[in-house]
Amino acid sequence: MRIIVDERERGSRVPSHLRALGVRVLFKRLTVGDYILSSDCAVERKTARDFVNSVSSGRIFDQARRLAESYSRPTLIIEGDVRIAISTLRAGLRSFYGALAFLWMAYSVATFFSSSERETAELLYALVKHEQVEVKKRIVIREKPKLETLRERQLFVVQSFPGIGPKLADRLLRRFGSIKRIVNASPIELSLVEGLGRKKGFELVRFFEAKYD
Structure with missing residues (x-):
């Protein structure tokens, strides 16, 4: 099994944990997603704090839109202590769950939670095993859709x-x-x-x- 990983993920320990699980990691500069698992599935990984900040700025919604336009199974992994991060949102839980609901209803983004980088790697392993071993899908990088207007x-x-x-x-x-x-x-x-x-x-x-x- 192999996963294409965005160059900007080199700073995390997730790629090394994936290698320890026997996954071949290929680094490339990606315009959509952080981890490409198949022609259908790409994963955006965010720490809990980064997710909350991206909700406040609106950045996560643009990222989700581009992910959904490129892959039929857009996926989000939120890593870390969510409770502490939520406390920084103005509307707290309401904003947090409102954002998750919008990501699902508007873009069909499946969201998973992870407590650590090691757990994120385990989750990615389970996902890529399903995509490449059980369903036997090939891995494809899909570039960000062309901006027409x-x-x-x-x-x-x-x-x-x-x-x-x-x-x-x-x-x-x-x-x-x-x-x-x-x-x-x-x-x-x-x-x-x-x-x-x-x-x-x-x-x-x-x-x-x-x-x-």
């Missing part, structure tokens, strides 16, 4: 800004009318966008003005 490309660019999810990207573009005007806006002007706030406005300007190193 100018609007989609604009939204994609703005969503790449730190802390900006689909909703904020749409609000920014509607308020300023173009990416150029967003980048040239002052922190105060940015902070007037609903849901963005003064702190994030200043963070965006620092990001726009940061020197490339």
Whole structure:
């Protein structure tokens, strides 16, 4: 059995645990998902804290959409102590379960919970065994769907800004009318966008003005 793993997962111990279980790990730069198990199944792995942060920013919903557009069995693994992470959400459990419900109802994302990197590896092992041994599916990397329209490309660019999810990207573009005007806006002007706030406005300007190193 083999799993294609995103290069950014090298920092975790999950790949080494997979190797210990006898799985061949192939690292590649992936645009969709963190672990590719078959032509149908890709897995996004998030720590509990990262998941909560991505719910707040809206990033998880864009990731789920792209995962579902590329694979028929989009899967999410949330790793770590969920209770501590939930306490940082404004609406607590309601926001947490609301996000999970939306991911399932809108994108059919199956969600699993893991307490550690080792447990995540065990879960991935069970999933890849089903896909490649029991069902005998081949492994295929599916690239992110092509952005067809100018609007989609604009939204994609703005969503790449730190802390900006689909909703904020749409609000920014509607308020300023173009990416150029967003980048040239002052922190105060940015902070007037609903849901963005003064702190994030200043963070965006620092990001726009940061020197490339």
